[in-house]
Amino acid sequence: MAIPLTTYLNEKQGGSYEGFDIVAEGIRFCQKRITPKFPHFHFQRIDLHNTFFNPKGKYKAHEYRFPYKDNTFDMIFLVSVFTHMLTKDMEHYIYEINRVLKPGGKSFITYFLLNYETRRYTMAGVSNFDFRYSLDERCFGSVQNVPEFDTAYEDKYILELYKRCNLNLARPIRYGFWRVYKSGDQTLKKKYRSHSPENYQDVIIAIKSEK
Numbered sequence: 001m002a003i004p005l006t007t008y009l010n011e012k013q014g015g016s017y018e019g020f021d022i023v024a025e026g027i028r029f030c031q032k033r034i035t036p037k038f039p040h041f042h043f044q045r046i047d048l049h050n051t052f053f054n055p056k057g058k059y060k061a062h063e064y065r066f067p068y069k070d071n072t073f074d075m076i077f078l079v080s081v082f083t084h085m086l087t088k089d090m091e092h093y094i095y096e097i098n099r100v101l102k103p104g105g106k107s108f109i110t111y112f113l114l115n116y117e118t119r120r121y122t123m124a125g126v127s128n129f130d131f132r133y134s135l136d137e138r139c140f141g142s143v144q145n146v147p148e149f150d151t152a153y154e155d156k157y158i159l160e161l162y163k164r165c166n167l168n169l170a171r172p173i174r175y176g177f178w179r180v181y182k183s184g185d186q187t188l189k190k191k192y193r194s195h196s197p198e199n200y201q202d203v204i205i206a207i208k209s210e211k
Contacts, residue, residue, distance in 0.1 A: 002017055002030060002043075005041075006034065006038045006041065009040065009041075011038075011040040016041070017038075017040065017042065018068065018073075019042070019043045020045070020067070022046055022047065022050055022057060023045075023053055024045050027043050028045075030043040031043050044067070046064065047059055048061045048064055049061070050084065050148050051146055052148045052149045053148070061092065062091075062092040063092075066096045066097075068100045069100070070100060071101070072100050072102065073100055073101055073105055074102055074105050075105060075106050075108070076097050076100070076106075076107045076108070078093075078110065081093075081110075082109060082151070083110065083112050083150055083152070084148045084149070084151060086135060086139050086148065086151065087136050087137070087139045090139075090151075094161055094165050094167070095165060097109075098165040098167060102208065103209065103210045103211075104210055106205060106208075107204075107205070107207075108203065109203070109204050110176075110201035110202060110204075111153060111158065111201060112131070112178065112201060113155040113175065114131065114155065118179050121179045121180055122179070125182065126179075126182045126185075126188075127179045127181060127182065128181040128182065129142040129152070130142050131152045135151065138154070140153070158204065162204070162206055167207070167208055168206055168207050168208075169204065169205070170205040170207050173202060173203070174199055174202065174203040175192065176192070176199040176203065177189060178200050178201060180192055181200075
């Protein structure tokens with residue numbers, strides 16, 4: 001995701017990129033291949049615990065404060081992050097995103113979102129995941145013994161969380177085609193691809209309130 005932005009973010013005009021992840025290999029790649037050519041692109045590895053990606057992590061995600069000042073960023077994006085996080089951690093990240101976004105700044109975040117329609121497709125066996133295991137009151141997974149292998153949330157709950165955090169939807173939710181991935185119904189697949197042709201996961205784009 002960072003590489004295309006190297007042609008957009010202009011260092012002379014004050015543009016910069018800050019990225020962090022818990023997967024060391026990805027951070028090393030970015031530090032070696034991107035930062036030397038684009039020194040205004042910075043990457044750091046954070047040793048946060050995750051049962052799937054970093055089971056030996058030292059720190060808890062729900063206690064981690066993003067290493068940035070308040071009201072810093074014009075844009076924040078998370079791709080396939082909240083699809084691997086439990087409720088307490090995810091909620092904390094949303095509050096941190098609100099903290100470091102500038103008023104009027106945008107967030108682009110992907111999810112696996114559940115609702116009546118999703119449940120119908122998963123029960124029919126056409127979705128890539130069934131999310132049959134309740135991991136807590138809010139979060140569901142498809143692998144019982146590795147909870148953060150994949151995680152999903154009810155869309156109503158996520159929208160309520162955004163409202164509490166002063167994040168207003170910039171456009172309707174873009175539901176991805178993961179929910180009908182195995183379907184033989186080409187009309188159904190076409191429906192989802194017409195809404196989000198490139199989105200496997202569900203996408204929420206929001207704007208931080210100016211207040």
